[in-house]
Amino acid sequence: MSAVATAARQRPRVGARAWAFTRHHALTVYSALFFLYLLLPIAVVMVFSFNNPSGRTNYTWERFTWDNWIHWDDVPGIRSAIVLSLEIALLASVVATVLGMLIALALVRYGFRGRGTTNLLIFLPLSTPEIVLGASLVTLFLNFNVVFGFWTILIAHIMFCISFAVVTIKARLIGFDRHLEEAAMDLGANEWATFRKVTLPLIAPAIFASLLLCFSISVDDFVVTYFNSGNEVTFPLFVWGSARVGAPPQVNVIGTAIFVVALGAMLINILLQTRRSKGAE
Amino acid sequence: MGFLHRHRGLTPYLLLAPGIAWLALFFLVPLGFLAYQSLESGSIDFGYAFNWAWGNYWDAIHNYRRQFIRSFEYAGIATVLALVISYPVAYFIAFRGGRWKNLLLLCIVAPFFVTYLIRTLAWGTILSDNGFVVRTLHDLHLLGSDGRLLATSTAVVAGITYNFLPFMALPLYVSLEQIDSRLIEAAEDLYASKLQAFLRVTLPLSLPGVVAGTLLTFIPAAGDFVNAQLLGGTKQHMIGNVIQAKYLELIDYPAAAAMSFVLMAVILILVLAYARAVGTEQLTG
Numbered sequence: 001m002s003a004v005a006t007a008a009r010q011r012p013r014v015g016a017r018a019w020a021f022t023r024h025h026a027l028t029v030y031s032a033l034f035f036l037y038l039l040l041p042i043a044v045v046m047v048f049s050f051n052n053p054s055g056r057t058n059y060t061w062e063r064f065t066w067d068n069w070i071h072w073d074d075v076p077g078i079r080s081a082i083v084l085s086l087e088i089a090l091l092a093s094v095v096a097t098v099l100g101m102l103i104a105l106a107l108v109r110y111g112f113r114g115r116g117t118t119n120l121l122i123f124l125p126l127s128t129p130e131i132v133l134g135a136s137l138v139t140l141f142l143n144f145n146v147v148f149g150f151w152t153i154l155i156a157h158i159m160f161c162i163s164f165a166v167v168t169i170k171a172r173l174i175g176f177d178r179h180l181e182e183a184a185m186d187l188g189a190n191e192w193a194t195f196r197k198v199t200l201p202l203i204a205p206a207i208f209a210s211l212l213l214c215f216s217i218s219v220d221d222f223v224v225t226y227f228n229s230g231n232e233v234t235f236p237l238f239v240w241g242s243a244r245v246g247a248p249p250q251v252n253v254i255g256t257a258i259f260v261v262a263l264g265a266m267l268i269n270i271l272l273q274t275r276r277s278k279g280a281e
Numbered sequence: 282m283g284f285l286h287r288h289r290g291l292t293p294y295l296l297l298a299p300g301i302a303w304l305a306l307f308f309l310v311p312l313g314f315l316a317y318q319s320l321e322s323g324s325i326d327f328g329y330a331f332n333w334a335w336g337n338y339w340d341a342i343h344n345y346r347r348q349f350i351r352s353f354e355y356a357g358i359a360t361v362l363a364l365v366i367s368y369p370v371a372y373f374i375a376f377r378g379g380r381w382k383n384l385l386l387l388c389i390v391a392p393f394f395v396t397y398l399i400r401t402l403a404w405g406t407i408l409s410d411n412g413f414v415v416r417t418l419h420d421l422h423l424l425g426s427d428g429r430l431l432a433t434s435t436a437v438v439a440g441i442t443y444n445f446l447p448f449m450a451l452p453l454y455v456s457l458e459q460i461d462s463r464l465i466e467a468a469e470d471l472y473a474s475k476l477q478a479f480l481r482v483t484l485p486l487s488l489p490g491v492v493a494g495t496l497l498t499f500i501p502a503a504g505d506f507v508n509a510q511l512l513g514g515t516k517q518h519m520i521g522n523v524i525q526a527k528y529l530e531l532i533d534y535p536a537a538a539a540m541s542f543v544l545m546a547v548i549l550i551l552v553l554a555y556a557r558a559v560g561t562e563q564l565t566g
Binding site for chain 1: 290292293294296297299300301303304305307308309310311312314315318366367369370372373374377383384385387388389390391392393394395396397398399400402403404405406407409411412443446496500501503504505506507511521524525528529534537538541544545548552
């Protein structure tokens with residue numbers, strides 16, 4: 001009798017505890033599933049870089065091989081496409097970050113007429129579909145009979161990177177103490193010396209972040225490049241072209257390599273920032 | 282430097298000049314040329330001439346209304362899906378992330394480190410006819426024995442949702458992260474249930490993130506043609522596919538230009554309507 005009573009008393013308690021447990025961990029479980037979903041295609045890209053497909057398409061798993069990694073440039077055109085993509089991304093990220101930094105300095109440090117318009121001009125490219133950016137640039141270049149190729153790609157990439165650079169660096173500039181700059185000026189440093197010795201070191205992480213962001217956006221860009229490349233082939237264009245006949249596993253090799261390098265750079269950035277903030281404490 | 286000192290008012294303009302000139306020259310001016318071209322008529326063989334050909338716009342809307350509607354439909358569904366899927370995770374990272382926050386955020390943006398086209402192709406592999414998703418759905422009889430996922434609108438919407446998910450999750454996280462947790466505690470102290478506290482404190486305070494995420498997802502999604510091309514068939518073609526083909530394959534510039542402008546105009550109207558409805562002034566930063 002008493003045992004039954006205990007069980008009866010315990011049952012709702014167990015049920016409630018299970019319910020509380022589910023409620024408490026539901027969000028954690030859901031988030032775990034979310035990240036699984038988010039990372040699944042990345043795992044597929046990596047795994048299929050080791051596939052040895054029997055036909056032309058790399059869609060079904062056949063058997064493991066190192067060949068694709070050893071002969072990563074065994075596909076005509078892939079090496080030059082990668083080189084072009086890296087060149088464009090390097091130049092575009094540096095130029096866009098410098099131009100963006102200057103705009104961010106003007107926006108945060110100075111009050112001037114036309115600030116609202118400038119903000120709008122920075123915001124507009126971010127809110128325009130890529131296909132419209134690409135199409136309008138083609139129209140411009142066609143009108144002036146510009147030869148499509150390296151320079152048209154570079155011009156386009158700098159254009160759509162500038163806004164991202166401004167946004168990244170502006171956030172950091174707003175966040176830091178202006179008194180540091182004023183102190184330097186009070187101590188006799190001129191504007192240039194103040195910028196070089198005080199401002200620049202303080203916004204260095206934002207500049208690094210902007211370079212990373214612009215580089216990855218540029219390396220990854222397909223739509224705008226597709227419209228403005230002429231006969232030049234960047235890596236995304238190479239993937240697009242090869243997808244029509246079945247992308248070779250080497251595409252997955254390069255995709256995996258880009259992923260690993262980018263992830264490494266981001267991890268270094270995070271580590272540096274945590275160490276810096278720890279040092280500041 | 283002496284010059285700058287005497288004309289301090291000039292400094293901001295000098296700082297702005299190179300970047301703004303670049304944007305004016307390669308963003309604004311091209312839009313003007315695009316507008317001009319959209320009103321031309323003629324053909325590639327005989328050349329195009331400007332003659333206020335407003336008919337291009339009528340043709341664009343009339344002949345391709347199905348692709349237009351499909352674009353906004355796919356983009357709309359994908360945006361709602363991305364919001365529903367990523368809100369709980371953004372909440373989780375903001376309030377329970379602890380010292381793993383940075384790592385989890387890195388995971389959110391990880392897909393961006395795999396080339397856009399390659400991750401879309403990876404979805405092609407996952408959803409392919411002999412992939413495990415289709416096989417599982419067959420086994421569960423959720424999909425007819427000859428049913429497939431590739432070349433369906435489901436695949437295209439799934440691809441778009443996945444590809445633009447980080448654009449939704451990040452602004453959501455930022456706005457949730459900024460919420461002062463004492464406000465939520467205060468609501469609970471005043472006898473609000475957890476659900477009430479969420480609905481009446483957390484959710485409204487995260488609205489700027491919802492607005493930003495929705496726009497950042499919807500705008501690129503509506504103009505996308507990569508997912509429809511790689512994961513869909515011609516029946517799933519969006520307006521981006523048409524513009525792309527008109528420009529690069531059919532060389533029908535005026536029609537493509539008109540379509541680009543209609544796309545931009547519709548997006549602008551939807552964005553303004555949405556901003557009015559939600560009532561935040563977060564739009565121009």
